Amino acid sequence: MQNKFYRVEADYDSYYFKDKDKAFAFLWQKFLVCCGDAPDEYIKQAFEELNEAYMIDSFGCIQVCGFED
Numbered sequence: 508m509q510n511k512f513y514r515v516e517a518d519y520d521s522y523y524f525k526d527k528d529k530a531f532a533f534l535w536q537k538f539l540v541c542c543g544d545a546p547d548e549y550i551k552q553a554f555e556e557l558n559e560a561y562m563i564d565s566f567g568c569i570q571v572c573g574f575e576d
Contacts, residue, residue, distance in 0.1 A: 510574055517567030531557065534567050541566070 513530035515522040517537050524530035538553060553563045562568035 510576055512572050512574070514570045514572055515567060516570065530569050534563065534569060538563055538566055 511527075513524045513527055515524065515530050515534050517534060522530075522533060524533065535554070535557060538557075539550075542550070542553070553566070557563050557569075561570070
């Protein structure tokens with residue numbers, strides 16, 4: 508059986524999640540803490556990039572990993 512987990516890479520570290528939504532929320536929250544005072548256009552672009560490419564350029568990414576049980 509193929510199972511998925513999500514590895515978030517940010518701050519030169521890795522964080523692991525079973526739930527896709529929690530992985531995305533975690534990376535987005537880390538981004539907002541760091542860059543929340545950036546211009547709205549930059550934040551909007553980062554949000555679109557996260558949802559489309561599972562990454563925020565020069566900040567972090569989400570990798571979908573699989574394993575067999």
